[in-house]
Amino acid sequence: MRPRRCLLFMPGDDRRKIEKAIALGVDSIVMDLEDGVAINRKAEARATIAAALKQLDFGRSERVVRLNPIGSGLETDDLAALRDAPPDAIMLPKVESTDQVRWLDRQLAESAIRLLLIIESARGVINLKDIAQASDRLDALIFGAEDLAGDIGATRTRAGWEVLYARSAVVLHAAAVGVPAIDTLVIDFHDDAALMEDCRFGVELGFSGKLAIHPRQVPIIHSAFTPTDEQIEQARALIQAHDQHQARGVGAFAWQGKMIDRPAIRAAEQVLAKARAAGKVE
Numbered sequence: 102m103r104p105r106r107c108l109l110f111m112p113g114d115d116r117r118k119i120e121k122a123i124a125l126g127v128d129s130i131v132m133d134l135e136d137g138v139a140i141n142r143k144a145e146a147r148a149t150i151a152a153a154l155k156q157l158d159f160g161r162s163e164r165v166v167r168l169n170p171i172g173s174g175l176e177t178d179d180l181a182a183l184r185d186a187p188p189d190a191i192m193l194p195k196v197e198s199t200d201q202v203r204w205l206d207r208q209l210a211e212s213a214i215r216l217l218l219i220i221e222s223a224r225g226v227i228n229l230k231d232i233a234q235a236s237d238r239l240d241a242l243i244f245g246a247e248d249l250a251g252d253i254g255a256t257r258t259r260a261g262w263e264v265l266y267a268r269s270a271v272v273l274h275a276a277a278v279g280v281p282a283i284d285t286l287v288i289d290f291h292d293d294a295a296l297m298e299d300c301r302f303g304v305e306l307g308f309s310g311k312l313a314i315h316p317r318q319v320p321i322i323h324s325a326f327t328p329t330d331e332q333i334e335q336a337r338a339l340i341q342a343h344d345q346h347q348a349r350g351v352g353a354f355a356w357q358g359k360m361i362d363r364p365a366i367r368a369a370e371q372v373l374a375k376a377r378a379a380g381k382v383e
Contacts (some may be wrong), residue, residue, distance in 0.1 A: 103163060104128050104378040105241060105310040106326035107319050108192075108217075110167070113138040113146035117173060119153050121164070127319050128310070129163040134179050135170070135194050143175060147182035154186035165217065167192040171201040180208050190215040190240060195248065197224040202235035214238065217283070222252045223244030224268045229274040242275040243312065244268050246285035259295060261302075272307040284308040290315035298323030309375065328376045336369035336376075 111118045122130040132153065138146040150166055166188045169175035185192075193205060196218045205216065215236040220226060227250070233242060246264045247257065255263035268285070275282035278294040284303035287296045296318055303311055304325060311322045328336070337354065343366050346354045353362040376382045 104375075104380075105163065105283060106242075106312060106379065107313050108165065108283060109313045109316065109319055110137060113150045113166070114138050114142045116149050116153060119149075120157065123157060123159055125316055125319050126160065126315075127162055127277075128323070129165050129327065130159065131165045131167050131192055131312075132188075133167045134175070135167050143169070143178070147179060151182050151186045154183070154188060163190060164188040165190045165192050168205075169196060170195040172202060176205075181183075187212055187214055190217050192217040192219065192243070193284035194219045194245070195221055195225070196232055197222055198228055199231045199235040202232060202239075206236040206238055211240065215240035215241055216374040217241045219243040219245045220267070220271050221251070225249075226270055229270055230277075233274045233278045239278065239282050241281045241310075242271050243283040244271040244285045247288065248325055261299075269306060276307065281309040282307060284311040286312045286314055287318070288314065290294075290318055293317075293321060296321050297304075297325065326375070327379045327381065328372045330381075332372055333376050333382060336372040339369045340366060 106128050108131050109122055109125070109127045110131045110133050111122045113132045113134050119130065119132060132150045134143065134146050134150070154164060160343055165324060166183060168179045168191060191205070191209075193201070193216060202218065204218070216236055217240055218232065220229060220232070220242060221244070225232065231240065244267065246261065246268065249264055249267055250257045257263065261268070272282040273356070287299050289295060300311060300322060309328050313319055313322055339361065341356070342356050343361065346352075353360055355361070361363070373382060
């Protein structure tokens with residue numbers, strides 16, 4: 102399983118920033134053709150991204166390209182620029198229907214490119230069940246709070262209650278089809294406390310990673326979505342205790358003042374899976 106704890110956006114028309122992202126060792130570098138690039142620089146961004154994909158060694162970082170939305174009139178040229186320099190994954194914004202996903206799936210033909218779909222509108226949330234099953238290429242569902250709030254007329258708050266239903270829905274539908282859920286941005290990249298709190302809540306909701314818009318956010322996000330040594334040891338000890346009780350024919354058992362059954366073991370297994378993906382355990 103590829104770790105996607107942090108997905109860092111970099112404008113596609115800036116080669117220097119793409120190179121800077123590579124030096125950070127971030128899990129995923131998202132070279133942006135959408136919001137991060139002015140309309141009159143789309144062609145330059147396509148050329149810059151294609152050259153970066155051909156010429157640069159991204160090391161362990163996943164190479165992702167965010168297209169312009171389907172229906173924008175820009176997406177066909179975006180894809181054409183990637184034909185001879187395919188990324189590892191394509192991020193598709195403003196996904197609202199299965200038709201959009203299936204159209205993109207057909208354009209990718211026999212390639213191994215994976216799909217990361219951003220859900221950021223009321224229609225996208227309502228159609229999540231079908232969207233999540235529209236392509237075998239699906240590798241993650243991503244929640245976009247800023248666009249969603251604008252779409253439904255909500256006021257964005259630090260607590261985020263106005264988008265909680267949609268945020269939770271993305272986690273549920275991702276889990277139902279067995280792919281990771283990636284959480285929304287924190288747009289104030291100077292507010293480390295807000296980022297840490299939002300990461301903490303995202304982990305509690307079930308997200309496995311988070312979007313970032315600035316390099317200073319990367320270490321905070323990587324740390325938040327990586328199990329600590331204490332959590333890893335707790336998970337190992339719990340699974341060992343479970344195995345010992347199972348060998349004696351005991352199902353549920355008391356452990357450290359708690360009654361343990363299968364759901365607790367699944368949670369411990371998920372901790373170890375995340376730790377393996379992050380390279381903390383074998």
